[in-house]
Amino acid sequence: MTDAAVMGIAVIVVFAAFAPGLARRLPPATATRLLAPASVFVAASGIFILAVVAFTWVGQYPEIAQRGAWSTAVLRTNSPPAAAAAICGVLVLLAAISASLTLIRRARALVSVRRACRGLTATGDVVVVDDPRPEAFTMPRPIGRVVVTTGLLDALRPDERRALFAHELSHLAHHHAWWRLIADLAAAVNPLLRPTSRSVATAVERWADEDAARAVRDRRLVAHTLARVALRQTAAARSAPQLAATGGDIATRVLALLAPAPRRRPIPLAALIALVVSTALPAAAVQHSGENLFEHAASHSSNRTV
């Protein structure tokens, strides 16, 4: 059991280290759709392994052993070291607290964004705000609004505005904020997955960039619009506080738009899928050996009582 658990944690570390790099080689929509659920899966299998190990320790308490009718002595001799199991239990607890806090904070944030947005006049999905700060962002559905300031619109040419709106409307159409939330929750459970969540944040921006490039049929236009807006926002940030959100890794996005459109790449795709699947195997092994351990301990306990 200890071996399977250590193997499981090792595979999760490998995923956390390599998945973001592999995802960068994939078309951004594929990367997002694969990486966000995968990070949840990996976070969950990590918690599962820790919980099973922790339970071998919890199960040694006489009150609990009695209830489950297993022998504490047999359990103790075959279980992972008590200190390690106790640490696993604490980690499970911390992960649960961290995930709940993130969920509550995000839900409250959505409610407050929704409140701030009430009474704004929208044309379709777009709200134009009379403000000198160059700013554009999207509030996810169910609010579903694209907010753009006059400060930004005035600075853009008509074709650049088209690129901007195509980008923002892609966020709405494909529920990008929710993909990001999923990855952020996984990272709240398992801090090793923070780089993965950052790469999901960049992937959804790249996804919207590629959609915009297709919509205006000009990759360079989107690249130049993005770079110009970012430079303008950087200059504006010197004089007034700006929105704390960032649109992923902007330099990466610009360079990707100046390169040819991403192609389907079977090898990184297969490698990423293999990595996800391989995290499931040790978790299954832990489950199997955990079951055996408790069955074994239970059979000894019943032998004694008979």
Add this chain to the structure above:
Amino acid sequence: MARGRGDLEQQVFATLVAGERPMTTGQVREALGDGLAYTTVMTVLARMHAKGRVTRERSGRSYAYTAVDDEAELAALQINRLLDAHGDRAAVLTRFAGELSDDESRLLRSVLDEDEP
């Protein structure tokens, strides 16, 4: 006289608009003239401030409130609150671009220059 929270808010709002100058909680309560509890008026004003319907400035030990009359002004206040979003509020928004580090700025400038036809 029974009245809902909304009614009281409307009356406080009307009082502030009619007052034409910033009014403290005590002044609003006096102008309403209904024998309302000070804390009731204070709560209503705080709620209206949270909604962006009034602005406030320090006046001695309490605040003086001004009605945000104009709809555009109200929208601007709300949007200010949006644009000042930090932490989780910022995390639920997807932003088009964002600030660059000095290195990134230099990189993008040179890329743009090179790419100009």
